[in-house]
Amino acid sequence: MNPYIALFRGINVGGSHLLPMKELKLVLEMSGCVDVQTYIQSGNAIFRSSMSDADRIATRLTAAVSKSHGFEPRVLVLTRGELESAAAGNPFPEASENPKSLHLFFLAGRPKQPDLKSIDALKAKTERFALKGRTFYLHTPAGFGTSKLAARAERLLGVEATARNWRTVTALLEMVKAAPGRL
Secondary structure (H helix, E strand, O other): OEEEEEEEEOOOEOOEOOOOHHHHHHHHHHOOOEEEEEEOOOOEEEEEEOOOOHHHHHHHHHHHHHHHHOOOOEEEEEEHHHHHHHHHOOOOHHHHHOHHHEEEEEEOOOOOOOOHHHHHHHOOOOOEEEEEOOEEEEEOOOOOOOOHHHHHHHHHHOOOEEEEEHHHHHHHHHHHHHOOOOO
């Protein structure tokens, strides 16, 4: 059984695509996932699966939510190693003092032609960013919700993404390390 982290995009936001975490856990379990744990209402889960292809798991989970709840969320499934590497690659460790100021955008694939020039031009003076493989790091000391770059990063990178703040990333890492079955 392989450990995985599922990041669901766009659920429980603004009153649409409601999927309580108890129900999400049940959907994952009915899809063959074991030792399922969820974290906060924004769609984060850790689990183990006998499947060895993260993309196939994501497709299966999307279909399961569609069947049970009538909408198809974007699901990005990471291995434990991918999450650990993304956290270890954090170029802004000082942001951990304000963990909501640092967001990691987990990308569906490696950007082929990211528009880094436009990203640089769009960022506020206090913002910093870095692109490392399939992770885009964005430090927004003045606030993520007001960041023009945060709102347009996915389009400028040219690849689907889902963002999590540093607090969520570190919480998921701790959950994986402490999980039953030693995820």
